[in-house]
Amino acid sequence: MTAAALSANGSSPASTRGEVSIRDLSKSFRIAGRDFPVIRNLNVAIGAGESLVIVGASGSGKTTLLRILAGLETADAGDVRVSGRQVSGVGAERAMIFQEPRLLPWVNVLGNVAFGLELRQGARKVPRREAEAQARHYLSLVGLTDFADAFPRQLSGGMAQRVGIARALAVQPEILLLDEPFGALDAMTRITMQNELTRIWHEEQVTMVLVTHDLEEAVYLADRVLVLPKEKHRAPRLLDIDLPRPRDRSSPAFTRYREALLQEFGLH
Amino acid sequence: MTAAALSANGSSPASTRGEVSIRDLSKSFRIAGRDFPVIRNLNVAIGAGESLVIVGASGSGKTTLLRILAGLETADAGDVRVSGRQVSGVGAERAMIFQEPRLLPWVNVLGNVAFGLELRQGARKVPRREAEAQARHYLSLVGLTDFADAFPRQLSGGMAQRVGIARALAVQPEILLLDEPFGALDAMTRITMQNELTRIWHEEQVTMVLVTHDLEEAVYLADRVLVLPKEKHRAPRLLDIDLPRPRDRSSPAFTRYREALLQEFGLH
Amino acid sequence: MSVQDVNSTVVALNGEEETGGQKPLQSLLEGAGRFLSRYGLLIGFLLLWHVASIQRWVNPSVFPPLDDIAAAFWRGMTQGSLLADLGISLQRSGIAFVAAVAVAVPLGLFMGQIRAVERALDPILQLFRQTSALALYPVFILLLGLGELSKVFVIFWATIFPLLLSTIGGVKEVDPKLVEMARVYGASRLQVFRRVVLPGALPSIFVGLRLSATMALLMLIASEMIGANQGLGFQVMNAQFNFQIPLMFSAIFLLAALGLAANYTIVLLQRRLCRWSNAPV
Amino acid sequence: MSVQDVNSTVVALNGEEETGGQKPLQSLLEGAGRFLSRYGLLIGFLLLWHVASIQRWVNPSVFPPLDDIAAAFWRGMTQGSLLADLGISLQRSGIAFVAAVAVAVPLGLFMGQIRAVERALDPILQLFRQTSALALYPVFILLLGLGELSKVFVIFWATIFPLLLSTIGGVKEVDPKLVEMARVYGASRLQVFRRVVLPGALPSIFVGLRLSATMALLMLIASEMIGANQGLGFQVMNAQFNFQIPLMFSAIFLLAALGLAANYTIVLLQRRLCRWSNAPV
Amino acid sequence: GTSASPADASDPYTFRFLPNRGSVSPHELAEVLGYYEPYGIKLENKGFAGGGPETLFALAGGSIDLGSAATSAVLNSIAGGNDFLIAYPSNGIKKGVESVFYVLEDSPIKTIEDLKGKTISVNTLGAHLDYTIREAFHQKGLPPKSAKLVVVPGPQLEQTLRAKQVDVAGIGYWQTTFGGQLEANGGVRPIFTDTDVLGELAGGFVVFRRDFAEAHPKAARYFVEGAARAADWARENPEEARKVVGKLLDSRGEDGGLAKFWLGFGLQPGAPITDRDVGFWVEALSREGTLPAGKINVSGIIFRPASAKAGN
């Protein structure tokens, strides 16, 4: 199944598909009568199949940036392109994992995972059976096979988050936007999920933009790390993570990258 | 203000106030026609002013345990006492930080922080002015002074979580139940909050039961760590953290405790 | 017998276990308690009515004793036309209600979602909503005649608005985060409707359905005031006009029973459709 | 002049900047566009009415041209009793509406929260709800007499139920997680009501308020059918009885205008009270 | 004679009542003519009733002092347990004051036999017009339900006939304002009237509560006598009566111009209550089963001013 999707991806025009380009992006919000600048003059280009991890303090604009990429928020100024097309709304080639699980309360876990697949119409339509099978596959991936028939209100916080992850993976998008996907997971589950995500990212050559607060996670997953500053007068910084994969979390090079990131935050 | 509360606490009958005792606690849920045991035969006694940190895999029952202590969930069997009284519902001496922020959407940030204080009636009634001043104090503690007039929908995930923390701290409870309170915070903010929490815990001699997935956080905050197993046939384990405070995260002893916990999870 | 005695001693001792001999009586008592806690007030009200009528605390020609009403009901059902009235009224209300649902729910979902549509339709719908079907009789009769059409339309007119307003209100209460989620996953407008907005608005829609179903039955009286010679609403007014009060109350109670049945059916349907929710309906 | 010309060329060129000379016209056009998109259908409807009447596509004795209605309205206001009718009707509807709000909202909050209360009250309230005020005239007249009380009560009776049902529905849709939170922070039952349940149920309550306000005005016609000699509802039926169709429509339009005003007021109030929400009301 | 002199006026009383839209009652006329003034009797208009029976409910509840309704409703109300007394017939039918069944000029309907299978509008079922039609069919040997009756309120009678939504419009003798308007607008013709079928008969009655009549025998008597005098005067002075009725309608906020269609009360001299006035309906309702046989003792429910006087 994933293999088929992979070859479908492979046969696409290589040049722009999966690429993201952000130029001179600015965004501010008005709160209680005052303007709060959130993103100022951001320039980033993300290559097809690249993995960009965004870190930054709480409120630094990480979610806002993902939402602009998803087409849920419009920029005040600047140019955002995904797969060569200017972003002017949502698009099925991008899937997002929100900071909260956002599960449909009236559908059971399996239905929630199958949600994105079942929406497909026309030529891309997935037969019900197949959608369900695929959903079960991703559900087992996040370790929730036993809970296929449970309803969202019966899940723990981390279980709900995993259902959200399975839902996003199941649609096999060109671009995967993940907002703190593993934030509510314990260390062990988190490592399993990180490895699964790496595998899928590699196999399906999906472009990945991931927000996290876990700097080890950032180094483990990223091709490059984008550090958003909290003070808007400081420029955002990009850090290349030049490590071979699979990465060894205990290697000295890994630790060095992690400490470099900590320094970006003013820690250590 | 906090000093006054401290002395008030100090003059209380010392024996049971702030103590928690859990005996033979069991709880299971019925999901899609099947019974899932969540807690089996748990026995823990938490001393007054102690800090117990709970860790465990996603779905291992951490939230459920906190909810039983808060009086929001009833146990299937067993005896749960807080400050010597059997728990049979919520009580103002316990405050909880939920896994989600649970802010009132119709009240601004300041109002949400003041919520618990404004509820007080009778002899414990806090004048409006004072409640607001106290709320502002705790709001500045979580770094959100500028957002006092913002509404919850205008906050980032981590900001909302910090508002929830400020709300719980503001009521200065005897027992503070915290469900992954810093899960959505960046490393730097997290460390600041951990230190603030330690200071308040120490100053106000509050009993603290905290759930986290961050093992470093567990070692940093805990007097003892309770490890809930995922497989219910295994017994829960308790680990004493015998480190002086303030604790040094980079000390060898700290690292040893962290690795001991990792082993409990089957990692390393 | 002696075995049972032993059993019941056991029951008395441990106070929890229930054994064969005791169970039926106990569960009967419990059932009765449940029944009374639910229907006690209603039964009390009816009893009060009956006693007040017999004791002449109220004028029994306007509040006849319940057995008079029952007798009139029986006569109306067996010899009179009540059964036929029931049939024709059910048909009128039913058609009007179904039509109202068919129009109001899609329209409400539409208006609740798309601001421009709501802006354009709201003023005229509000105007219509404010206009009593009773006042518009001459207009309805002129345009629709005296036949079934005008009767059904009068009911439809009054029935559609509670449902429309509730549906629009429900749509606006749907969590916008879920709508966003669906859009990100490529849901078309229709899919967002069907998979997110509709289920999210269901509780409000059901309130609207209950209001509208009641309205459809209440409007029978107004709609059958003109050009009718059968129907429960007609019977109510006709019996009132001829001072046949027991017959009037028979028809009123029959209408109320229909309303209760409709209400109950809708609540059952809601329980079925909203099984995911743990809030009791 | 030439300066303006230069300016307007600039406008034409960059297509975005707006300068003094152009602005009023453009914003006028925009305003007109907004107005039309909102009221276009309504205006179209009235125009169609007028033309249909003048061209005799419909019977002008039943659909009089709008200027006839306006003239009757003017006469009714200046020489006739329309103004006094308006006053008395506003009073009747107003009292009934306020009473309905005072009963239905607390009762609904109560019933929505406490299952036992709802179970006990539901059957009898459902029975009452299913019973038309129109059918119960004899009862109301007998018990309450012919004065203002019975008129206000007839309106009250019909007005309370939409609000009650909507309030109960709203309470049940309140996020139980927030209720839990409040309880953990030591909120008493009353405080949970006031600080969580009430604001959470507000959108539904407002739907109920709008339905009920309309109902309070619609029921004027029914309530002023008996024992009345003034009021807008009385005027509608009286004018109908006396073939004064333009006067009848004057009163109908006046009633509708009241309804629109009430609706608008409630929507404004909701906007004020629910400012925290970004969902457009 | 039996009429009292102002000297006996020791029982001033204000009668609260509900007028019916589009029709006037003899007692209203009596007040306008000043017949009640010497006795201190006044009328207080409490607003319009939606129909006769509503006045009976209000009477039962004590909101008013006199009710006025069709005979069938009056009898049913008494059978239902109301202690009412029939005071005097408020109106009746006789040649010239009668209910008329109209068709459009070009209608194929010419005789009662042609009504078979047609639709006839009436103000209500189970009352005067309904029985008139049944009686008409009975006299022609047709089954009672040969035509389809539908209820149409007065204001819509003409509209529905002209729009051919009904074949025949039955217009009650008490609805002559609608009938007059209909004839004035032309294009219609009558088929038959109720007097053709029923002869002369009272249509409806004014009723008191028995306890009231017993508490205020004199006031009740003067009231009835004044009403009878007014009815006699109206019969003898029809032109003047129409003018007074016009003014009365105007003063009630109705269209006084419609008084030109007013035909009179249709009562016998002295407005007596005859056996047939009540008996006809007792028999009809008993036959239907709505009125249990023997439930009504006719002589016991009639208010007799003479005996009231004797009681003094």
Ligand SMILES: Nc1ncnc2c1ncn2[C@@H]1O[C@H](COP(=O)(O)OP(=O)(O)OP(=O)(O)O)[C@@H](O)[C@H]1O
């Ligand atoms: N209301 C409920 N109804 C049914 N099952 C429930 C309910 N709440 C929790 N559960 C089940 O109980 C188990 C433990 O849930 P709990 O929320 O306590 O986990 P947790 O340890 O807090 O996990 P996490 O770290 O993911 O938050 C889960 O399997 C969950 O499905």
Ligand SMILES: Nc1ncnc2c1ncn2[C@@H]1O[C@H](COP(=O)(O)OP(=O)(O)OP(=O)(O)O)[C@@H](O)[C@H]1O
């Ligand atoms: N809808 C909104 N209206 C107003 N302000 C907003 C809105 N969404 C976000 N903001 C503001 O924008 C800023 C950045 O928010 P954002 O959610 O992007 O932060 P974040 O980096 O994701 O933080 P966190 O790590 O806490 O999730 C915050 O100051 C927040 O208050």
Ligand SMILES: O=C([O-])O
């Ligand atoms: O309805 C009648 O007055 O007969």
Ligand SMILES: [Mg+2]
């Ligand atoms: Mg965020």
Ligand SMILES: [Mg+2]
């Ligand atoms: Mg949890």
